[in-house]
Amino acid sequence: MKQQTKLSQEQQQHAAEHQTQQPAAREFANAEELLRYDAAHTPVPPAIAQRLQKSTDELPQPKAAWWKRLLGGTNS
Amino acid sequence: MNEPATGCEFVAEPPADLASPEFASLYAENSRAIYYLALRFLGDPQKAEDATHDVFLKAFRKLDQFRGEASFRTWLYRIAINHCQNLCRSWQDRHVFSNVDDAVWENATAKTDSPLRVLETKELGQRIQKALDGLSDEYRLLLLLVADAELSYEHVGALVGQSPDAVRGKLHRARKAFAVLFEKTA
Numbered sequence: 001m002k003q004q005t006k007l008s009q010e011q012q013q014h015a016a017e018h019q020t021q022q023p024a025a026r027e028f029a030n031a032e033e034l035l036r037y038d039a040a041h042t043p044v045p046p047a048i049a050q051r052l053q054k055s056t057d058e059l060p061q062p063k064a065a066w067w068k069r070l071l072g073g074t075n076s
Numbered sequence: 077m078n079e080p081a082t083g084c085e086f087v088a089e090p091p092a093d094l095a096s097p098e099f100a101s102l103y104a105e106n107s108r109a110i111y112y113l114a115l116r117f118l119g120d121p122q123k124a125e126d127a128t129h130d131v132f133l134k135a136f137r138k139l140d141q142f143r144g145e146a147s148f149r150t151w152l153y154r155i156a157i158n159h160c161q162n163l164c165r166s167w168q169d170r171h172v173f174s175n176v177d178d179a180v181w182e183n184a185t186a187k188t189d190s191p192l193r194v195l196e197t198k199e200l201g202q203r204i205q206k207a208l209d210g211l212s213d214e215y216r217l218l219l220l221l222v223a224d225a226e227l228s229y230e231h232v233g234a235l236v237g238q239s240p241d242a243v244r245g246k247l248h249r250a251r252k253a254f255a256v257l258f259e260k261t262a
Contacts, residue, residue: 027191031254034192035223038204039112041197044128045121048111049094049103051129056095056136 095136103132106149110156113220116208117160127163131156149224150231157217157235164213192258207257215250222247 028034094100110131115124134155135142142151194200208216214236221232222243229240238246 026194026197028194029191031192031219031251031258032223034194034204034258035116035219036225038116038201039108039223042108042112042115042201044107044111045125048107048125048128048132052103052132052136053094055129055133056099059137061095 099136102148106152107132109149109224109226110152113153113156114160116205116220117213117216118163119205119209123163127156127159131159134159146231146234147226149226150235153221153227153235161213192255203258203261206261207254210257211250211253215246215253218243218246218250219254 026037028037094103107128111124111128114127114131115121118124118127131152135152138155142148146154208219211219218232218236221227221235222229227235229243232238233240233243236243
């Protein structure tokens, strides 16, 4: 009984080591799927928004209600 | 329409105050898509950062010219593509393989019908960039646009000046070329 327990522990350890040595492969059906995954894991640098804020502060505001047209068009 | 994105959302946190709450919202919805296109098309994070800033600033300046005939995302892509292509024209030392003929990909031995397998995601971005750099500008752009699940083949076709059928045909060859190059980066 004790021998069986020891074997079981060894098997579990071996299985755990095997898992760490061979990480599961991730599969992508095609290039676009791979690029989507990459895009989702590529953060936008916060510096862009900060620079953009400074740049737009120096410009006159766009004409009124432009965003209403945009919001109407974003779902097209 | 293309297949829905798998675990990919092109949405970032909106910046606190960006000209107006509406512009901040549009930035949040579209900045990841534009930044990613610029990053992978130009192949340089700093240039991509500059390009994304310039594209949104140009959009802000020209907002009154937006007529709502296309989605805001498509309109932004058009600005971004023009911007990136203008930048690329001045770089003669990049895109070493850009003149590789389609026949090279057709004769290549990569199993392009098989899924792309990735064991290590740590350096995935570098591998993707290397593979994209080996493609022509046309194929690279096509793959990057089709990867955005919000764009249909019709939208992509309008952006690259091709019919949807032509997009499908070229996409097949672009996938094959990418698979060949991606396999080499392993």
